[in-house]
Amino acid sequence: MTAPPVPAPSSAPDVPDTSRAAVVRDALGVGVAVGLSGFAFGVTSAGAGLSLVQTCALSLLVFTGASQFALVGALGAGGGPFTAAAGAFFLGTRNAFYGLRLSQLLKLPRLVRPLAAQWVIDETSAIALAQRGRDAARLGFTVTGASLYALWNLTTFVGAVGASALGDPAAWGLDAAGPAVFLALLAPMVKGRTERTAAGLAVVLALLFLPLLPAGVPVLMSALAAPVALAFARRPRTSGQQAPDAHTAPDGPAARTPADRAAREEGTADDRHG
Structure with missing residues (x-):
């Protein structure tokens, strides 16, 4: 009798095909939905007085929507460049904390990490951290980052070019598009x-x-x-709570220990005989 053949070790990823399709679908949904907001940034940036090159450079190099909107919003309101940059920098520091968590989760090769750092934003972090397993997290991070980065920069260019044809963004209500997008991204986090x-x-x-x-x-x-x-x-909540005295047994799990039960029964018996 011949022994049954031993199957070769599988090199397939730990993410099933159905799960991979779900990860890609969710990642593309976020990338497309948020990437279209780059149009609002392009119009807002052009309305604030930035040139086409400056607007596109912000999306290519900075690539963090809230910080970009904060920067052009402060400049459009008459703020100085250092004040505007300080506000944008403050909002962008949250990405550093995302990076600390994602570096442990993704464990990307050293050569890829500088490029991946450009994609560490709210949306890519949310998709990656929501997955089970490293392969799924890498897939969600990559698809979200690639789709969002490409679409955001494309719509930024279209918005900046079309701003001159639209005229004053305030006349169309587009001056409120930046804050509205930022609030839409922030609102689900306030729970x-x-x-x-x-x-x-x-x-x-x-x-x-x-x-x-x-x-x-x-x-x-x-x-x-x-x-x-x-x-x-x-702050400890002490209002409306009565401090326990020496004759009051504590509540909760501690009150159910044998010593506490014996003390409570002894005190009850003394009260009856008294």
């Missing part, structure tokens, strides 16, 4: 009580400092809302 508190306080601070400080600075001051909201969230 918990602390996040809502920080967002509401940030709006109040921005409106408070808007008539007092140069353009671009109020958005920096609104960042003070985050530590304030975290401080209130971590």
Whole structure:
């Protein structure tokens, strides 16, 4: 009798074909949906006075939508270049924290990491972190980054070129497109009580400092809302709670230990005989 043949080790990836199709579908959906917003950036940037070359260079080299909108928005409002760059830099620092997490998850080759760093943004991080397994995370990151980068730069160019034909972006309401897109990206992240508190306080601070400080600075001051909201969230809640005295047994799992049960029964028996 001959032994059955031993199957050769499979070199297939750990992501099934159906899962790969789902990852690609989700990644392309995000890439196309957000990539079309580059048109709004191109129009907004041209309306703020930036040239076609400057606008396209921002999308090619910076490639982080919120920071780009913050930069051209501050410049369009009359802010200085250093103030505008400071606001854009502040918003872009979140990508560094994304990179720390993605570097552990993706574990890309060293030669690829500098190029992949250009694609570390909100959308690519969200798609990659939502996957199970390294291969799926790499696939989602790559498809989202490639589709979004290509479409964002293409629509930026079209928007900047078409801005001159459209005339004043404010007449079409396109001056509000940048903030609207940014709020649309930010709104799904505001879920918990602390996040809502920080967002509401940030709006109040921005409106408070808007008539007092140069353009671009109020958005920096609104960042003070985050530590304030975290401080209130971590504060112990003592209002409405009665401090336990010596005769009150603690509640919860600790009260169900044998020693606590014996102490409680002994105290009850003393009360009855007393």
